[in-house]
Amino acid sequence: MTKLGLPDTILACLFDLDGVITKTAVVHEAAWKETFDAFLRQRDGAGFRPFDAADYDQYVDGRPRADGVRTFLASRGIRLPEGGPDDPPDAPPDKITVQGLGNRKNALVLAKIRTGGVEAYDGTLRYIDAVRAAGLRTAVVSSSANCLDVLRAIHAEALFDVRVDGVVAVERGLPGKPHPDTFLAAARDLGVQASRAAVFEDALAGMDAGRSGHFGYVVGVDRVGQADALRAHGADTVVKDLAELENGA
Missing domain, CATH: 1.10.150 (DNA polymerase; domain 1)
Known part of the structure; x- marks a missing residue:
């Protein structure tokens, strides 16, 4: 595992928005x-x-x-x-x-x-900064059609190389979670195989998408006390905040 709490094979990180990056859930x-x-x-x-x-x-x-x-x-x-x-x-x-x-x-x-207003999770923003500093590519993957507005509200648009949200999904005809298609599209847009990408999600549907898409690592973010359910739906690890991963948790 790297100091980011991810397997050494991971080249890209795919982050859900609501509940992972922002407190809009x-x-x-x-x-x-x-x-x-x-x-x-x-x-x-x-x-x-x-x-x-x-x-x-x-x-x-x-x-x-x-x-x-x-x-x-x-x-x-x-x-x-x-x-x-x-x-x-x-x-x-x-x-x-x-x-x-x-x-x-x-x-x-x-x-x-x-x-x-919109509030971000500071631990997530610090973790994304660390991921990018380590040379990993980043994408935001959200079912929300308001994703871009939310990112701009928290001044985080520049933290992501790729955005696949509700608007993009409609344009491309991508089914949403629990199907893995939006995450797979983000990995393709980043130029990496799913097996070399990590998924960060707080929703059970997102865990299902990570598992069925055969991603290299799936991180469950437990904001509401459902750690066991996140693991049952495919999480490789579960944390309460992404700051826990900064030291390889």
């Missing part, structure tokens, strides 16, 4: 809860069962927005029309679509980000 979870609870309360009335943290971790975290809508609603036995990207976010329950519900969540998360 909690903002996303709050926006999802507000979105789904309002929909379910209108739809189910007295039988309403709220969206909770376990739902977020299992069905939504790390997935592209529309996939999160479909996957969570399927867990409740609900299917909605797909709709189109411009569908209104405020349609009633009998008119709402997958895309419309996703648009409602995105409007909420943007409002929360603008109101509360």
Whole structure:
């Protein structure tokens, strides 16, 4: 292992955004809860069962927005029309679509980000600096369509040689996590084989992507006390903060 806590064979590091680089995961979870609870309360009335943290971790975290809508609603036995990207976010329950519900969540998360700002994990930024100083290439891989705005807000755009986010995924027709395609695309863009790249993720879907993509090393970042689940989904190692890896942890 190197002093960065990675195998000597690793040439590139692929970082998730929400929950790994920035503290926006909690903002996303709050926006999802507000979105789904309002929909379910209108739809189910007295039988309403709220969206909770376990739902977020299992069905939504790390997935592209529309996939999160479909996957969570399927867990409740609900299917909605797909709709189109411009569908209104405020349609009633009998008119709402997958895309419309996703648009409602995105409007909420943007409002929360603008109101509360974006905060980065200092340990991650220091670790990325160390990775780049050691000559390794870096990419940010996120399902968020707001990735670039968030990176600019924390002045971190220049820390990455490659960005594969929700916008790029749509342009290239790449399926999101738990599929490995966005991570594989980032490795290709960096000119390295998956076996020579390390994945850094906090989401279970991201662990699945790292494992199925046969990456050289998968680091689980445990922000919410799910270390065992991260390992079960494919993490080679689990840390609470990337600063732990600076000394070869």
